[in-house]
Amino acid sequence: MTEMPxxxxxxxxxxxxxxxxxxxxxxxxxxxVVTIIETEDCHWCTTCEAVCPTGALTCSFEIVIEESPxxxx
Amino acid sequence: xxxxxxxxxxxxxxxxxxxxxxxxxxxxFSEKTFQRGEVILWEGEMSDVLFFVAVGAVKIxxxxxxxxEQILSIARPGDALNDIxxxxxxxxxxxxxxxxxxxxxxxxxxxxxxxxxxxxELTLNAIKVLAERTRHLFTLVEDxxxxxxxxxxxKILLTHAGDGGGPVQRLTQQEMxxxxxxxxxxxxxxxxxxxxxxxxxxxxxxxxxxxxxSLQKILTDTI
Numbered sequence: 001m002t003e004m005p006x007x008x009x010x011x012x013x014x015x016x017x018x019x020x021x022x023x024x025x026x027x028x029x030x031x032x033v034v035t036i037i038e039t040e041d042c043h044w045c046t047t048c049e050a051v052c053p054t055g056a057l058t059c060s061f062e063i064v065i066e067e068s069p070x071x072x073x
Numbered sequence: 074x075x076x077x078x079x080x081x082x083x084x085x086x087x088x089x090x091x092x093x094x095x096x097x098x099x100x101x102f103s104e105k106t107f108q109r110g111e112v113i114l115w116e117g118e119m120s121d122v123l124f125f126v127a128v129g130a131v132k133i134x135x136x137x138x139x140x141x142e143q144i145l146s147i148a149r150p151g152d153a154l155n156d157i158x159x160x161x162x163x164x165x166x167x168x169x170x171x172x173x174x175x176x177x178x179x180x181x182x183x184x185x186x187x188x189x190x191x192x193x194e195l196t197l198n199a200i201k202v203l204a205e206r207t208r209h210l211f212t213l214v215e216d217x218x219x220x221x222x223x224x225x226x227x228k229i230l231l232t233h234a235g236d237g238g239g240p241v242q243r244l245t246q247q248e249m250x251x252x253x254x255x256x257x258x259x260x261x262x263x264x265x266x267x268x269x270x271x272x273x274x275x276x277x278x279x280x281x282x283x284x285x286x287s288l289q290k291i292l293t294d295t296i
Contacts, residue, residue, distance in 0.1 A: 003278050017130045017149060020173030023109065044277040046246060047172055050257065051130040051147050060243035063234040065282045066274075 002038050005048055009033070011056035018048040018057050027057075076102045080127035080178065083151030085202045089194055098192075101184040107171040114155055114169040122179040125153040129175030133167050144258045145213065147172070156203070159185065216255045217262070225253040226263040227291045230273070234282055243278075 004026060012034050018027045019034065024041035027034060027048055034057075046059040076099040081087050087095065104127070107113055113124065116135060131148040145167060148154055154169045159182055180188070189195050216222050229249050235241030246264070250257040264280070267273045272288055274281040282288060 015150075017173075020129050020175075021109070022173070042277070046261075049245060049247060051149065051172060053149055055247060058245045058247070059278065060245045060248075061278055061280045062241055062243050063230055063280045063282065064241065065234045065285055 002040055002042070004036050004038055004042060005044075005057055005059045007034055007036055008056045008058070011054045013054050013056070015053060017051040017053070021047045021051050023047075076100075076104060076178065077127070080150065080176075083127075084125050084153070084178070085151055085205075086123075086125070086153060086156070086195065086199055088151070089198045090192060094192060098188050101188060102178045102180050105177045105179060107175045107177065109171055109173050111171045111175075112168060113171060113175070113177060114165050114167070116166065116168040117164050119164055120155045120158045121182050123153060123159045123182065123185055124155055124169075124177045124179045126150050127176040127178045130172040131175055132170045132172050134170070135167055143217075143262060146209070146258070153202075156199075156206075160199075160203075213256055213258065216259045222253060222255050222259055223263050223266065224292055224294075225255070226260055227267070227288045229253060230267075230280065230282060231285070231288055231292065 014029070014032055014034060016029055016034070019029050023045070024039055024043070026037050026039045026042045028037060029035070044059055048057050049059045078092055078095045078099060081095050081099060081102070082092070087098070090098070103122075105124075107129075113131060114120065126148050127150060129150070131152075131154060132144055133146045133148055133154065134142050134144045136142050146152075148169065154177070155165050158165045189199075226249065229244070229252050233242055233244055244252075246257050246260050250260045253260060264273065264275060267288070268275055270287070272282070272284040272291075274283055
């Protein structure tokens, strides 16, 4: 399952700005409802979140620490 | 091309006019459309038409001599793109680029002056609009000027980081901005700066900390 931006339909005012800026076609308007379509092409640019005037659309990040491999000196 | 009064009504500069008054002035406006990525205005160029967004979203940004971009704001329907240069008669202080398909309404400076003379309430309203913009920019300047914002972003990353082994709390850039008491644009810039330094890596829906020690040093240095 591909991780996708999420939408809070209660907050969404259906302005369609997220649909207009999405470069991979993952966000579409279906029957006047913003709908997310799962696609591998979403590169988490977060532009949809940036343009959303109501904070309905979110692109959350998991923050992880990558242990660097120990080098023997 | 038909100028839609509903879109004119969205514009902060003209929102104080009644529908009847908007109907009278609408013939002074023209319409232009832009596709994703098209630059609507370049920083440093002169403007003689006041543009504002009718449909879509526009990135307002400055570019440094090294080519680094700083997003100042996202213009949405109703927001003006070049009011500063229209009012002071100097060059555009920022560039504007379409984030998707965009419709722009424009009014020539000379026509705008006539509309303002015929509707004096627009002048007071314009002062209010510019004051709100100035307040936003003051906050942005403050955040960009002080190093401790970077420290606050680093602290959020270290506090909320997991080791990849179990479920961790997820954060949006908007949430990080709220936690750091700053604007989303400043968080984006901070993450970019940390990535350029090689301390973190931005992947799809993951921020990978690959130099925890350097981040901890930033935290210590900025306290």
